[in-house]
Amino acid sequence: MSYQHILVAVDLTEECDPVVKRARALAEGTGARLSLVHIVEPMAMAFGGDVPMDLSQLQQQQFDQAKERLEKLLAKFPGLSRDDAHLTYGQPRQEIHTLAKDNGIDLIVVGSHGRHGLKLLLGSTSNDVLHGAPCDVLAVRLKEASAAEKAKPQDDIPGSTAF
Template sequence: MFKKILVGIDGSAMGDKAFNTALTLAKGWGAELFLVHVMPMPTLPNVFPPGAIAYVPESVLQDLTREIKEKAEKTLEERLNQVKEKGVTGQIKVLKGEPASAIASFAQEEGIDLIVVGSRGISGVKELMLGSVSHKISQLARCPILIVK
């Protein structure tokens, strides 16, 4: 049925449930599993509180970006090992930017047949104000979405 499944990995409990569900589906259908993490780009508002005045050298932001990416890659590699242990083919990808649009764009570019995401990630109160990533993906994506509760 589905040959390419994308699962969003964000480090949350719901993300873990989405991963397990996607892995089960990929194994059952013989699909390839794409493990995707979207990293926010560090900007001054993300690093310092509102109203703070600071100068941060570009090299510091570059170092922070590299550290965030390395941590995400390590997490994805660990998940990919679990995927391979189950006999499923998988790929990892760290994307940059706003999660919903990055995932929807990547899914379209790669010809993804199904996107699996958790119903709530790690964003908490911010999510209630701006709308959930899963909801935004369901509006942007051109393929079926499975939102795991």
């Protein structure tokens, strides 16, 4: 079976590089179109006592940071089209499934940390994407970070999902 359109879900950290590389190799090997997606999860309404806090400015900053990181990722992997790079709000499982259905995706590629217990095979988001997916799903095993890498401070995007 030859894939025609591959969607790779990225968390916009350097950990996603092997996932993009694997998806790109598959796309090049089959002549498939390659699309990227990153989902920014909405911030829930927070309450400080009885006074609701408006998180819209923080949500916009989160989206802007994700947009910048997506641009850096596209620059790192020449040949990936901005037209095929999707950045959206929502729940990862739902957004990925909807994007796959609406765009004729026949393979979704996600990263898998493969930690322990039920997450031995897939991370929680990867597992969510697998269940109910409208097409094949490939989980790319991610290496566990070394002790030095774990100690290194990261500028994570708040609310972003690691796949």
